[in-house]
Amino acid sequence: MPEIELTPTLTIPEHLVGEVQTKLAYVDERIIQAEVAGSGDMIKLQLFQEADDETVHEIDEKVQRVVTSMVKGSFKPKVQVLEDFQDRPVPYRLDPHDELLARGELNQEATGIFALGPLVTNVIEYFETRFLELAGSFEAAQHRFPTLIPASYMERVNYFSAFPHSLTFATHLREDLDVIDHFAQHAACNEHGALNTSRDSFASTQTLLSPAVCYHLYFSLADRSLPKGQVIATAVGNCFRYEAINLTSLERLWNFTMREVIFVGPKEFVLDNRELARQRMREILGEIGLAYHVESANDPFFIGEFRKQVAFQSAFQLKYEIRARLPFKESTLAVGSYNYHQDFFGRQLNMTLEDGSPAHTGCAAFGLERMAFAFLAQFGLDPQNWPPSMQHIWS
Ligand code: AMP
Ligand code: ZN
DSSP states (O other), X not given: OOEEEEOOSSOOOGGGHHHHHHHHTTSOTTEEEEEEETTTTEEEEEESSOOOHHHHHHHHHHHHHHHHHHHTTOOOOOOOEEEEOTTOOOSOOSOHHHHHHHTTSXXXXXXXXXXXXXXXXXXXXXXXXXXXXXXXXXXOEEOOOOSEEEHHHHHHTTHHHHSGGGOOEEOOBOSOHHHHHHHHHHOOBOTTSOBOOOGGGBOOXXXXXXXXXXXXXXXXXXXXXXXGGOXXXXXXXXXXXXXXXXXOSTTSOSEEEEEEEEEEESHHHHHHHHHHHHHHHHXXXXXXXXXXXXXXXXXXXXXXXXXXXXHHHHHTTOEEEEEEEEGGGTEEEEEEEEEEOTTHHHHHTTEEOTTSSBOEEEEEEEEHHHHHHHHHHHHOSOGGGSOGGGGGGOO
């Protein structure tokens, strides 16, 4: 594979290396791997095919835009650690991915899309019972939300400017007999799995695949006063975030599942419950014996919004992540988050408290595939090495 090396005009500070690297995935379709190297003063890109000077120049210009936008004027957010159980002893050290594939427990259907077998499913079900126990402790009302979400909803909460890179669009053939007949007779996939259908056969895009669960609850409460002034709800759902070449294993999926416990009401109500959720989860994760820590974090905003939003989230302590240890690579993986959105959704969606002021919102969100993956990375695939309270789920 041809590789090119670029020199960023600004050195990328260590705390931004990961964030810049993931954004480089969206710079140009010809990039198949991107790495920030040296001490943040070199960018290595692997390209799909040999590049002429003009192409390199074009890519370089876009790379510099990303770097400048994310690095210029940025400062290192103060990382706040709320819990640290990274040192819990765990029995396993290998990457479970290959063994799961070998056992038929994972079937990769496409990039970032995996079918899961019975062992992983049982582990997920176990975590689900624990999350439902958490939701039950708040007497959260159970909901079921669709996988599709209207584009007009996402527009109302500024999703397009914040996360354009990760959107997934849903469409259908135009209601036209000629178009449908033509498709039925000629549709075929090329060697990359792409349909040969022309774009004008598809209807305009009014619908997306939902990137999170809690939005659906906020939309159901939009343009009115909250019942009893506060709501606690829970739901599990399919979520979609297109992560380009960063979609490598179960760690980062295009299509994943999230369980959320959602709080809507006055500021103190949301903040107190978010804190309570964290404390109750600490008990549950402690019983399981998971090695993890909880620290302040930010959402993966796209480059234009990145600097401003990250500073804002960090200043107001809006997001904390549960980062589970992955012993096989001595790193951590975000398996869940505790979020507070202030009155952002209340204002955007005209969701009001009894006194007419905008409602505040927050959620505890858990990624089911990542929870299972982190658990298997720490405890392995043999239930004999699992915590005794979990051995019954797989024998
Ligand atoms: P977030 O709303 O970004 O905090 O996401 C909540 C949780 O969903 C994260 O902590 C992850 O466990 C999970 N999650 C987010 N993005 C992905 C992804 N691309 N693949 C798998 N799990 C994800
Ligand atoms: Zn949420």
